[in-house]
Amino acid sequence: MARSTATSANVTREGMESVLARGTRVRGRIRGDGDLRIEGNIEGDVAVSGDLTIDDGAAVKGDVQAASVTVGGELSGDVTARGAVVIRATARVAGTMGGSEVSLEEGASFDGRIEADFDLPLELTR
Numbered sequence: 001m002a003r004s005t006a007t008s009a010n011v012t013r014e015g016m017e018s019v020l021a022r023g024t025r026v027r028g029r030i031r032g033d034g035d036l037r038i039e040g041n042i043e044g045d046v047a048v049s050g051d052l053t054i055d056d057g058a059a060v061k062g063d064v065q066a067a068s069v070t071v072g073g074e075l076s077g078d079v080t081a082r083g084a085v086v087i088r089a090t091a092r093v094a095g096t097m098g099g100s101e102v103s104l105e106e107g108a109s110f111d112g113r114i115e116a117d118f119d120l121p122l123e124l125t126r
Contacts, residue, residue: 017050022057029062036066038073045077056090069099 017035020026024040035050038058045062046052052066058073068083071091079085081099089107098115 020058051083054091056088063095 056072085099089105
């Protein structure tokens with residue numbers, strides 16, 4: 001039986017991280033526990049219980065859900081994160097970004113909406 005080398009798991013301080021390697025293309029929905037690092041290309045929604053990282057050179061066309069999301073590559077879809085959403089300078093992103101905080105590094109390409117949950121200081125609400 002042939003084995004696929006498209007994904008691998010590495011032990012991190014927090015637990016397990018799965019990696020979708022460069023050169024790998026996936027069509028369909030991805031769901032899982034733990035962290036996921038995407039180095040390849042995905043056409044479909046991604047939902048993980050841990051952190052999601054889309055590396056520089058990777059591409060995702062679909063909605064993503066995770067504890068936190070960091071985008072260094074291309075993402076076309078909506079993001080729902082329980083924690084932070086970080087869009088790196090190398091990223092090209094289109095969609096609605098939602099999380100406890102959303103940050104865009106200078107040089108990032110972003111087309112969409114940002115929805116962040118935060119409290120305004122008391123002085124601004126008066």
